Amino acid sequence: MKAKIHVTLKPGVLDPQGEAVRHALGALGFAGVEAVRQGKYLELDLAETDRGAAEAAARAMCEKLLANTVIETFRVEIE
């Protein structure tokens, strides 16, 4: 199965990378960009064929490696 994972900073956590993108967009002439938040997106191909087990495995991977749960949240979709 395929797991699609979004890892994003929690609201309130400063995002200097997103702020740099916002500033660069302004410098390129794109007006009206009020905020930018940057996160990670991962696609995992899993050998697991059971949907529930694949989701549980993907969530465990996020907790242990893919997300820093102190400052980041994650979202897992299984296809």
Add this chain to the structure above:
Amino acid sequence: MKAKIHVTLKPGVLDPQGEAVRHALGALGFAGVEAVRQGKYLELDLAETDRGAAEAAARAMCEKLLANTVIETFRVEIE
């Protein structure tokens, strides 16, 4: 409006970052992870209120700054 942008490597382009994640997951004991592709996820808050104009602007931002279209593709969703 909010633009949600995914930037991912084109198929066939080597992804050493994803490969490093796959290897690290294996080292942590997660078996059955066959492939990992890592991309970027951005959320932009745009002052634009017209859906079509917001999408056009977001696509232009991807072409000019957010994606390297030689090796990456992007997907824009407007909410």
